[in-house]
Amino acid sequence: MAVDVKKYDLDRENTWCPGCGNFAIMEVFKNTLADMGFSPHEVLVVAGIGQAGKMPQHFRVNTMHVLHGRLLPVATGASLADHRLKVIAVGGDGDGYAEGGNHLIHAARRNIDVTYLVHNNMIYGLTKGQASPTSGLGARTPTTPGGNPLAGLNPIQLVLGLNTGFVARAYAGDKKQLGKILEKAIQKQGFAFIDILQPCPSFNKINTFKWFNDRVYDINEEGHDPGNLVEAFRAAGEWGERIPTGIFYEEKEERPGFREALLGSLDRPLVEEELNPLAIKEIMEEHL
Amino acid sequence: MAVDVKKYDLDRENTWCPGCGNFAIMEVFKNTLADMGFSPHEVLVVAGIGQAGKMPQHFRVNTMHVLHGRLLPVATGASLADHRLKVIAVGGDGDGYAEGGNHLIHAARRNIDVTYLVHNNMIYGLTKGQASPTSGLGARTPTTPGGNPLAGLNPIQLVLGLNTGFVARAYAGDKKQLGKILEKAIQKQGFAFIDILQPCPSFNKINTFKWFNDRVYDINEEGHDPGNLVEAFRAAGEWGERIPTGIFYEEKEERPGFREALLGSLDRPLVEEELNPLAIKEIMEEHL
C-alpha cells in the first residue's frame, strides 16, 4: 500500500537554518504519508505563517498557505468541501497558540476532521526570536528583554480541557516516536492534535536538542493509559526535570467527526454536488 | 467597612426580560461590592457586548462598554494603568467563549489582575437565540435548526487547563453561593474566573431555573478540595444528571498578578507618572 516517498519530491530551495528541528519533522511527515499509502494529490496541507508553515513549500502536495494563525478555519472549510482529502494543518506555536488560539478551542470543539501539528519551538522563529506563548519564565527575547514575566502555556493541558479525541506530544529529536504518533493521528477520525517539541538553534538557546534529550521520556512506555482523560491531565502537568512525550489521550470510542455530525447522511462530497437553480423552486414557493 | 449599596443606584431603565437570570447576578454583584467596602468610583467594570454586558449600564460604576469579545484585553490595559482600580470584567458566553476565546487563554496565562464573570446562559440572548459554544448537543436554535451537532464546551475544564489561580462555577439561582464565590474571587490577586449558570427564559427553553435546580450541587459542600488541580479537572468533567458548582480550584500559594510580574518594583500607578521629554536624554545619547 505504501507509495514511493519520491513522489513527494520537489525541486525547491529550503530556507530553514542548518540544524533546525523542522528538517526531522518534515522527513518523518513525508515518510509517514508515503508509508500509509497517500499520494501527494490525496493530501491537503493547510499551513500557517512562520517557519513551520513553510514546510509544505518544500515538497509536492496540495497546500494552502494561509494567514498567520488561521490554518484551522481554512482546514475546516476545505475538509467540508471534500472529505476524501486527508487534511493536515501545520503551523508554529505562535501561529497556533497566540494568533490562532481561538480557533484551536473551536476546532477541538467541532472535532474537525483534521490532524493538527504544532511545531513548538517555544519562540517566534521567522520574525527573529520574540517570545511565544510557550516561551519559559525568564526567557530573554527581543520583546522580553528583561526576561519573560510569564510561565509558558501548557498546550497539552489546554487541549485536554477541550475534549479532544487525540492528544499527543512528540519531539523532533525522536523520529521513531514521532512517526508512530503521526500515523495514529492521521488514522484518527475527527480532530487529532500533536504538539511537537522542535529546537530552534537560531533563536531558542535554552530549549536545545541537548536540553530536550536530557529530559524527554515516553509516557506510554512508562505505562500511561491513554484512555484516561484525568490521568492524561495529571501527566501533562509535568514540565521540568522530566518532560513527558507520547500519546496522552486517545478516546476509546470514536465519535463522528465534524463533517458527519454536520452533514449526516450526505455521502457525496459537497464539491461534487451539481449547481442547479431549479432546486430551490419549492423553497421559493413557500413565500407565496 | 461596608458602604451603602445605594451608592450604586442609578436611574436608568433596565432592558432585560422579566425572569432573566441576570437580575439576580446584578443584585449579588452590587451587594458584594458594597459589603466589601468598595465605592462605585473605586471599581471599573469592563463589559462585553450582549445581555450580560449591559449589566453596568444599570448602576453607578466606572465602566467601559467595549467591543464584543474584547473585554479582557481592555481590562488588561486598564488595570496596568492604575492598579488601585478593582477591575472586573463581565460578559456573556458568546462574548467570552466564542468571539473572545483567545483572550481568555491569554488573560489566564498572564494572570491579569481581573475578576472575570461569564453569565453563561448557553445561548446568544441579545441577538435572539442563536447557539453559543456552551449550547448543548441537539439544541435547536435559529443557527442550528436541525439541532446543534456539537456538544457544549466545558469552560471549567478549559480554564483549568490554563493554570488559572481561581476557577469557580456559580448559579444565578443560588445567590448565597454566588455572593461567597464572588467575594473570594474579588479578593484574589491575579486572574479569577467564575462561570455563572444563568437561565435565559426568552431563548433557552432547555436550561431553565427548574432544570438547573434539579441538578446543581455544591462540590465544596461535598468535600471537594479546591487545592487539587487534577481533582478539580475530574470534578469539572461532570455535566448531566448532576451539575457541580462551587470553587473548583484555588491555588494554594498566591502568585504575583500580571502587573507585579511585568512592572515589578514600580509602586506608583503608571497613570500618575509625569510625562517628561527630558527623561529620554540618556537613551537618546546612546545613539551618538
Add this chain to the structure above:
Amino acid sequence: MANLDYSIKIGGEAGQGINTIGDILSKAFADQGLHLFAYQDYYSRVRGGHNFYQIRIASFPLYSFKDQLEVLIALDEASLDLHSDELKADGIIVYDRENIDPENKNPNSLALPMAELAKTHGGKAVMGNTVAAGAVWQIMGGTPEVLDNVLNRLFQSKGSEIAEANIKAARAGRDYAAENFSGRCSCKLDRGDDGNSMVLTGNEAIALGALAAGCRFMSSYPMTPASGVMQYIARQAGRLPLAFEQAEDEIAAINMSIGAANAGLRSMVGTSGSGFSLMVEGLSYAGVSETPLVILLGQRPGPATGLATRTEQGELLFSIHAGNGEFPRAVFAPATAAEAFWTTAHAFNVAEKYQVPVFILSDQHLADSSLTVEPFDLNAVTIERGDVVEEAEHNKTNDYKRYQITESGISPRAFPGRSRQCVVIAGNEHLESGYSTEDPVTRSKMVDKRMRKLNKLAGEIMPPVSYGDEKPETLLLTWGSTYGACREAVDIANKKDGKLQVVYLPQLWPFPKKRTLEFIKEADRVVTVEMNATGQLGRLLRLETGLLPDHAVLKYDGRPMNAGYVLGELEKGGVSPWQ
C-alpha cells in the same frame, strides 16, 4: 380598481407579538392582490421598549413607506402616545383594551379584548395577536377566506390544531369588530387581482439568490441585520446539499469560507460593520490568493457596535478600500428585494469568473423590509463558474500553475484532490505555481496580473438605473434601499410638474463612470441621497470622476428616510458635506 394607498402601523413592546400581527396582515394583503411595503423599527432588546411594524399597501408597486397612517394598532399605551399624531383625521385605531385605557377615546376606534377573545376562541392568550389581525381585516373589509387561508399556511408547520385555533381566534376578532366597531372606515380594501406574489424581505431575497446560485457553504457569526440570511440558509441545509456553520468569530467565518471556496465550493459569509472589520485581513487574503468569495455586508449605524438594530449606509468607502495591499474586488448594492435576489446570484458568477471577493452591500432597511415580489424565473438564473481546469485535462499535464500569468489576468482554477495534480494556494507573493517568491520582477508581474482582471470586470458593470425626467432639473443620485424614497419623491414631485430624476447604482465598484457621467450631463444639478453623514457616494463620484455633486440629502439618525424627507430636504437646498 381605485388608487388605493393605505398605511397600517402596529405598535407595542418587544415580545408583545407585533410581528405576528404584521406578518399575518402582510400575507393577507398580498393575497388580496395588493402591493406591499412593510418595515420594522425595533430596539436592541428582547422585551419591552417601543417597537413598531408599519405596513403600506397600495394598488401600485411600492418602494417606500409613508408617514401618515390610515390604521393604528396599539398594543400598549406608548403606541397611542407616540403615533396618534400620525393618524389621518378619519383614521382608525384598534387597541388592546386589556392593556390600555385611553383618556380621550377616538370615536373611530375599537377597544379589543385581545387576550380574552383569544382564550375563549383560540384557547391561548398569545393568539390575541391573531384576534387583532382579524378585527382589522374585518374593519377594512378584507375577504374572509383570504385571511383563513393565510393563517392556515402560516401556522400549518406548528400542527393543524394550532392553525385551526388561530383561524378561530381571527374569526372571533372579525365578529367582535363587526359588532362593536361603530366608526367609519375610509380605507376599505377592494378585491384586487388575485394575489400571486411572494412577500419577501431583502434578507430572504439575498438568501434565495445565494441558494439559486448554488451556494454550498456559508460560515458566519450572528450579527444584526445579517443574521436573517444565515438563519435562512441554515434552515435549508437539510433540504439542499450545503453546509452552514456558525463560526466562533468573524475571522474564522471568512477563513472557513476561504478554505471551502479554494476547495471548490461556492461560498459566502454574512456580517455587519463590526464583524466585517474583523474580516478585513481575510478579505485581503482572498484578494491575493484569488479566492472567489461573496461577502454580504449588512450595514447598520456605526462606528463600532453603534446602533445594533437600526439602519445606515456608512460603509461604502470602507468596503471599497478595506484590506491591506492592493487587489481587485466588486461591490454591489441592491435597492429592492427583487433586485437583491438577482444581484446575489450574479455576485457568485462575478466572484468565480474573476476570482475576486465580491460584496453585497445591504442595509438594515433593505434587509428587514418586506415587499410583494413576483416569483423569480429560476430558469433565468445562470451559473458561470469561470475558467476551471477540466479534470481530464488536468490529469494529463504535470505542471498545474494555480496563478498562471494570462492576458486577462485570470488563471484557470483547479481544486485539490480532484486530479493527480497538486494545487498550491498562496497568501504570500508567489510564483505562477503558487510557491512563495521574493523576486522583484515576478512581484510586479503578479500585481499587474491581478489588477488586470479589473479590465474585463469593468466591461460587465451593472449599469446605473434611472427613473423619472430624462432631462431633469434635479438628478437624485443614490444607492441601496434609499432608492425607494427617491423614486417615490420623483413620482410625487413630477406629478406637480417637478422635473426630477433618480439614478441609482446597483454596482458601485468598479464604478460605472461612463454611464453615470452621461446621466449627469443631462441634469441641471445633481443631489446625492444617502444614509450617512459624510456623503460617501458624493465622495466616490469625485474620486472616480473629479466631479462633486451640487448637494446632498443625508440622514444618519438610524431611521430610514422616505419621500417626504427627501422632498423636505430638497426644499431646504440640501447640504454639502464635502466642503
Add this chain to the structure above:
Amino acid sequence: MANLDYSIKIGGEAGQGINTIGDILSKAFADQGLHLFAYQDYYSRVRGGHNFYQIRIASFPLYSFKDQLEVLIALDEASLDLHSDELKADGIIVYDRENIDPENKNPNSLALPMAELAKTHGGKAVMGNTVAAGAVWQIMGGTPEVLDNVLNRLFQSKGSEIAEANIKAARAGRDYAAENFSGRCSCKLDRGDDGNSMVLTGNEAIALGALAAGCRFMSSYPMTPASGVMQYIARQAGRLPLAFEQAEDEIAAINMSIGAANAGLRSMVGTSGSGFSLMVEGLSYAGVSETPLVILLGQRPGPATGLATRTEQGELLFSIHAGNGEFPRAVFAPATAAEAFWTTAHAFNVAEKYQVPVFILSDQHLADSSLTVEPFDLNAVTIERGDVVEEAEHNKTNDYKRYQITESGISPRAFPGRSRQCVVIAGNEHLESGYSTEDPVTRSKMVDKRMRKLNKLAGEIMPPVSYGDEKPETLLLTWGSTYGACREAVDIANKKDGKLQVVYLPQLWPFPKKRTLEFIKEADRVVTVEMNATGQLGRLLRLETGLLPDHAVLKYDGRPMNAGYVLGELEKGGVSPWQ
C-alpha cells in the same frame, strides 16, 4: 572638504553577519563626520539567501541611496555575481577568501582570510566581520582611533573583554589590508567635522519620539517592519515608567491600548498591513469611544502576508477609510528619521487633544534605513494633553459627562478611579453620560459632535514641504520615505537646468487641500511619486480636490526607488494608473 559621495555594499547570506559590518562602518563613518544613508535588503528567512546592507556616505546630507558602488564587501560568491556590475570601474572589492575563490580576480580587490584573522587576533571566528570592517576602514583611510572608539562603544555592553577582542580583530583587518591591498583606492575618506550625530533608523526615531512624548503603554504583536519599534520600547521598560506587552494577537494589542488610554495612559500600538487589518474593529471603537490612540502602521507589500521584509506604500487609502462607520482620524507619514521623531511626538498630542486615533504611516524603507541625525532638542518637545478634567474640580460636581456635547466637539476627559466621579466609556451610540441610547436625535447630535472635531483638527494640519524650483516645470508630489528619492532627483535634474520641485505631505489626513493646491497652481505639471500600483496619493488628491495629477511614477516590486529610478521614469513620461 571635497564633495565626497561614496557607496559601500556588504553582501552575504542571512546569518553571515553583514549587519555587524554595516553597523560598525556606519557608526565609524558618522564619527568621522560624514553624512550617512544606509539601507538593508533582506529575505524573509533567518539563514541563507542573499541579503545586502548598503551604506552611502557623503559630505552633505543624504536622503536616498545610489546605484553605483565604490566598495563591495562580499561574504559569499553570490555577492560577487550579483553586484560586481554595480561597482565603478575603479571600485574596490573586499571578499572573504575562505568562502570565495573568484575566477576573474579584480586587481582592485583584497582577499581577506576573515575567520582566520578573527580567530588568531580576536579569539573567535565570528569576529571575522569586525576584521572585514577594519580592512575596509584601512583601505578607505579612516582614522584608526575613530574605529577603535566605535567598537568599544558597540561591544561594551557585552563586556570589555569582548570589546577588546573586537578592537584587536579590527586591527588585524587593518594591518592585513595595509600589507596586502595593492590596488588603488579612489574613495579615500577626508576627516570631516568631528562627528557628533546619531545614526538612527526610522524605527528608532519613532520609538524615541514616542518615549519623548511620554508613551506609557505599548501593546503589540510582532510584525516586520514594525517589530523594531516595539522591541526598542520594550528595552526601555525597565528604565522608564512604562509597560510593554506582547499581545496574543493584534486584536488584543489594540484593545489593551484602548483600555490603557481610557484609563489615562498615552498608548500606542505598532503593526504592519495584515496586523493592521485585524485592528480595524478596534480602530472604529477608538473612533466612537473617542479614545486617543497612536497607531504605527509600518507598511510592507501586501495583500495579506505579501512580502514580509520588503517595502511598499500601499495602505494610504486603507488607513483613511478603515473602520466601520464614520469618525475622524489623523494620518501622518514622516519622510525621514529626524522627522519621524517629531511627528511621532506630535501624534500623541493630536491624539489626546482631539481624542481620535492617529496614524503614523511608515514603510519598511523608512523603518530600517539609517541616517545621521543631529541630537534632538528635547526641550522643544511639547506635551499637550488636551482637555482633561482637573481632579479637584471633578470631585465637586456629580454629573460628569464623558461625551459632553461642546461647540468644538471635544469633551473634557476624566479617568476612572481618579475622583469620586464615575466614567462611562462607550462603543455603542450613547448619551452625553456615556450610557447607551437609541434616540434618533441624540444619535445625530453625537455624530455631528464627533465629526465637528475635524474643524479644529483641520486648523493645525502639518503643511506640505517643498524643495526645488518654486515655479517648476514638474512638481513631484510624494509622501513618506519616497521623498528621499524625489529630493535627490530634484538636485540632480536642477543641476543640469531642470525645473523640478518636490512637495511632500507629512500629514495626509485631514488633507492639506489649500496648501497643496497653491503648490499645484505654480507648476506646469504634477507627477505623483509613490511605492504602489494604483497611485493612491493621486487618488487622494482627486478625492479631496477633484484634480488628477498628470502622471505618476510608481514602483511596487518591493524594492525602494531612488533618484535614478525617478528620473528614468520621468523621462519615459510616467504612467496614469487612474484612467
